[in-house]
Amino acid sequence: MRTFAYERPVSLADAVALLDSHGPSTRLLAGGTDLIIRLRDGSARPGMVIDVKRIPELCPEIRERDGVLTIGATTVMADLAANGLVRRHFEALAEAASVVGSVQIRNRATIAGNICNASPAADTAPPLLVYGAVVVAAGPHGSRRIPISEFFVRSGLTSLEPNELVVAIELPVPASLTGAVHLRRTRRRGHDLASVTLCCSVNEAGVTRLAYGSVGPKPVLEQDETHVLANPSAPDDAKQVVLERMFAEASPSKRSMRASPEYRMAMLRLLGSRAMRTAIERLAEKRGAQA
Template identity: 50%
Template structure:
């Protein structure tokens, strides 16, 4: 990536979005004041990606291209409605991040394509968002499950989940409190070295309610 022409290591204002270049590392994403102000849940997710040393090398683009179902930044990008800028031999295209993942380790990228940048549309109204994750231990660990919730002043909510299905899941609903049935229906946890299917299924609603409440509290403070 360092030798590729046209790939930026900057976060820039483009129209009504913040554009995160493909070479922007997690450490720079976390400290950018614009990202912190408008996309705090993404900052929370980026903070738990690997160790400090990894965050100074790993990029946001790389995290989604890896396409792990447990990728921590994916749920945050989903609730914020991110768009992925893709370039290849045939030209450029923009892909909503909700359509970017196709399965474990798989994306819509063709063999000759790569991610050039990720666009984060600026919220048109105050929103509250929060990120949460369950791990086996403190410190560096892959998530057993992760959750990101966003709520709007009208009561609409978006909930994105990781590590509970073959790809990250996004659910949108007019009533955030009525989403649980849809959430559970669209999740299909598996048993692996990090957690059993039964444990993930039991903990998922706990983490959703907890994260959703934090998002609501943040919205209330933003409107105060």
């Protein structure tokens, strides 16, 4: 691994100042589970690595206030998966966090890192999209809030400016009962990169949201405004039409060695159907529990 300058700012202002003055030659280090691989293989060659884990504003913390769950940028997957609030309100996010890598990886990989790498296969992206997350970013001109649906640009690129960093992720607690699930396809049952990663939610109002990744340059979010998918009495044919429309954005790479485009598309459809069914079941369970 090539050497670099290492900075460990202890305030957000210092971090932003470093980013602002060194910009493109820097790399932010959160969990490091991706960055350190890239430092070693030479695909990342920063002049400076900025370790953000000692910035108080980014600290690993999950708190709920006024119907919004705020997740500190450096919250690791293991904590996300185990957190009671996340599991209660955002079960699919907890599920996604629990399948990222091994225990060792989940103890290091952060929520901000997972989305800032902008890997199309990022497992937390589909649930964050489905749950309407907002990315809180800080830069030289203060902070701004970016809807997650505007965050991913393409593989490896987000809408963050070079001098901005993610401080936290906000998740609005669903106003109505919601059933949701995260599913993925991998080449083996043990930890693996997803060849399809998908999240589906259904709420009491009959709105189905579906987000999927690893089948194109960025994760995609779709919403069924017709309420057909959530309608138990709607005919299967009608549901298929809606689902097909939702998958129109998928364009899996032909170059990938992990799965062929045909297989990914077939699995996207299969997981979509399975996820929808599970989401509806979970919604019904919650209704039952409330009744």
